[in-house]
Amino acid sequence: MPSPHTAARIVVVGLGPGSTQHITDEARVAIDRIPHRHLRTSVHPSAHLVPDATAHDDLYETADSFDDVYVEITNRLIEAAREHGEILYAVPGSPLILERTVRYLQERASDDEGIEVDILPAMSFLDVAWARLGIDPVEASVRLVDGHEFATAAAGERGPLLVAHTHANWVLSDIKLAVEGADGADPVVILHALGTDDEQIVHTTWAELDQTIEANHLTSIYIPQLAAPVGQEYVRFHELTRTLREQCPWDIEQTHETLIPFLLEETYEVVDALHALDPDNPATDDDLIEELGDLLFQIEFHATIAEQQGRFTIADVTQGVHDKLVRRHPHVFGPKDGDMANAGDTDTVLSNWDEIKRVEKNRTSVFDGIPRSLPSLAYAQKVGRKASKVGFDWPNVDGAFPKIVEETGELSEAVGQGDNDAATDELGDLLFAVVNVARHLGIDAELALRAASDKFRSRFESVEQLAAQRSIDLRTSNLEILDGLWDEAKLIVSNPPN
Structure with a gap:
């Protein structure tokens, strides 16, 4: 066992792109010197050069996502390093090229967890790819993209792009679908098993991208140029909003406050379009597409105003809602053994959501977070529902019905006395009682x-x-x-x- 004052050391080596001739002497020396060895995966042509190694392929079969795999491998490696003092960790290609486990190890080491990470340089598949493609990646300004994150990582890009981690045909399909404006005849090069005896350089088209070869962990693709950038339509829309804000006299004069009526109006028009949808008539989608666009413009408009004020941008908005949705869906994105990992029904999902939200917002009242600007019926229904969650409610609708009779009598009395203020108050009580009946019956009072x-x-x-x-x-x-x-x-x- 290492001394408690000695940092646990992880030596990371790369196994090169595939052929055993591409692994460095420095890596071979480290493999021979360090007895406790680990492989991210044994599915690599040079994996046999690391004898008696612990491979972590089992995680790929059991984890819910690739990120879960990488986090667990990181945890295993740190635990092994603390047990043995020093371990060797071998990864395909280069440790510094699209190796998320190595990045996680570096982050953990930077947090001063008593871990040292020593990375030995290695040859990556990129070196072979540039040679086979006959290009200088610096002069050509090639962007390297992870295939699992193509839709977001390549947003706004037109190319050239080298896309790695395209290990299966479904990944290639997702990439193809991410570019809506791509011409089926656009050229693409599939790079398969580079630097090995099974090497293939396949020139194909965008339409045939996911149908040309059987992709595996040694597959990547090169995209010389896209007819339209990934996410082009949204990027164009974002730029248009900026242009209007900068050049249109009406748009320039608007503020968050003046736009509120338009935001409400567009929201209600979306609701009308939703009600008008006919499952048997695709033409009814047209109104919804238009109204969703108008509502999206309002969101972009507010974000553009804030951006000009130096407060936040649309990127902050989208990142914020993305991260919030991940946090509030622990049954989808959280650890399998987490407190909220098992949510097999809607009621549990909603209960978890409310609890996570309460902790996030540090709320002291059950009514915190209910917008006072909601339409009155929706506001009343939410207030009643929140009170019900802490037990302040009738057990069933039989207790709610008599309140309608009671409030009706009190309203009649106030009207008879000619007291307009009291009548207003009692009418509100009567409406609230009716909303409570609707809530117990599971009916949306607003609708x-x-x-x-x-x-x-x-x-x-x-x-x-x-x-x-x-x-x-x-x-x-x-x-x-x-x-x-x-x-x-x-x-x-x-x-x-x-």
């Missing part, structure tokens, strides 16, 4: 009232049509005539003609 309002509107529009057909002036007609038209309209709306 229920909206549906009732739409029904009334449809019937009254039928009344208007009937009156017009019969030359009846609604404004001068008595209540008996109006009631008769209303009863007819109810039948028409309930039983529309075929």
